Amino acid sequence: MISEKKRKFFLILLIGGSVLAISLTFYFYQLFFSPNTMVDSDRVYMLKIPSNGVFKQVSKQLYDERVINDAISFAFVSKILGYQDNLKPGLYKVEPKMTNLQLVKMLKSGAQVPVKVTFNNIRTKEDLAEKITANLEVTPDQFLHLIQDSVYIRKFDFEEETIMSMFVPNTYEFWWNTSPEALFDRMYKEYQTFWTEERKQKAQALGLSQKQVSTLASIVQAESQKSDERPKIAGVYLNRMDIGMALQADPTLVYATGDFTLKRILNIHKEIDSPYNTYKYTGLPPGPINLPDVNSLNAVLNAEKHNYLYFCAKEDFSGYHAFAVNYSDHMDNARRYQRALNAAKIF
CATH class of the missing domain: 3.30.1490.480 (Endolytic murein transglycosylase)
Incomplete structure (x- = not known):
């Protein structure tokens, strides 16, 4: 038989083990x-x-x-x-x-949360790099390296002059750690989504490729911040193209100079030898001069049909324009605007 002493020992051991087990269980x-x-x-x-x-x-x-x-x-x-x-x-x-x-x-x-990526009001590739990567792990330099790589962008059927057309301004959701390459792939898919069969047919009816629509839309956007006026301005440029007239778009000269602070285009600017000088060279420039938003793209695709060949900023500085069918009426509008510029000391 087990002695009383051994029984007590086993009892203490049992209790101690139980306490230890409970303590460990509670700890874990x-x-x-x-x-x-x-x-x-x-x-x-x-x-x-x-x-x-x-x-x-x-x-x-x-x-x-x-x-x-x-x-x-x-x-x-x-x-x-x-x-x-x-x-x-x-x-x-x-x-x-x-x-x-x-x-x-x-x-x-890996249950991460998405981040919102918004980009608009973009003029240059550098501007786009800063805005599109603002909430991502990708750095602006990494993005610029790809968008300036002529071999890489060719896989999307774009050139250095037209690659900006691939990025449709909007708000998108991404994973924060999206790679630079995945970012480009996603933007190309969004580009393809934007260009529905209906939009492609409208571009074809205008005699324009998708890239040319983006280029013209960028000019229209630079001409007016008034979204309701853009289809009329688009119609002016399409009328000029139809008759082989130079586009004579001041924003393209600003782009050619690289000085985006210019507020007034002078005759000396019209002598710049650049494919973006639409006073010197007829037709559309090689690519967009900014990143046109959806409103501007749709303004070209749904351009107003009219007989206007000219337009000039209104002298009231409202942001709207005065339109004219002939050059004589246009010069009257232009003189009124030039007088307003002089009065405001904008030279």
Whole structure:
């Protein structure tokens, strides 16, 4: 028989083991199921994990930014669930009072949140690079490297002069860690989506390619900020093209000079030897002079049919234009506007 002393020993051992087991169970429960993110705050934290990120950096960032209270427990759960060696780059929304289990499972699954990318009012490739990458991991320099690569852009059937036509201004959703190449692929798909069969047929009816529509739309957009007037201006340029008349578009001269601060075009500017000088060379320039928005593109595709060949800014500086069928009436309009410019000391 077991002696009384041995019975007590086993009882103590049993109790001690039970207490230890309960303590360990409670400890591990806390590691996995106790809140560990912003326990004393209701703020939301947006975590960016770069494409070359490592676990130590992520853990340190979360701890230093006071997102997690206990870095050791976070590291332990990450190790157990195999996350430390399986980081997924992206942008993640860390909610307050998340447990280590919730946080690690979210990060491991790659359940990132999309970012909005908006670009408009673009003049140059450099402008586009700054705006389109503003909320992305991609840098402006990485984007510029591709858009200036004549071999790369040829895969989309564009040239250096026309590649800007591929980017249709709008607001899009992307993953934060979208690669430069994936960004271009997506923009090409959006371009194809914009050019529906109906729009292609309208362009064909005007005798224009899709790229030429973008080029003309960029001129129309530069001429007027009034969206309701753009179809009429588009009609003027189409009338000029129909009779072989030079477009004589002042915005193309501004583009040719590279000085976007010019407020008044002088005769000396009309002598610039550039394919973008539409006073010297007939037809459309080689490519768009800005990034035309959807309104401007549609203004060309739905251009007004009329007999106007000329237009000039109104002397009231309203932003609207006075239109004329003949040169004599146009010069009357132009003189009124020039007098207003002189009175306003705009030279």
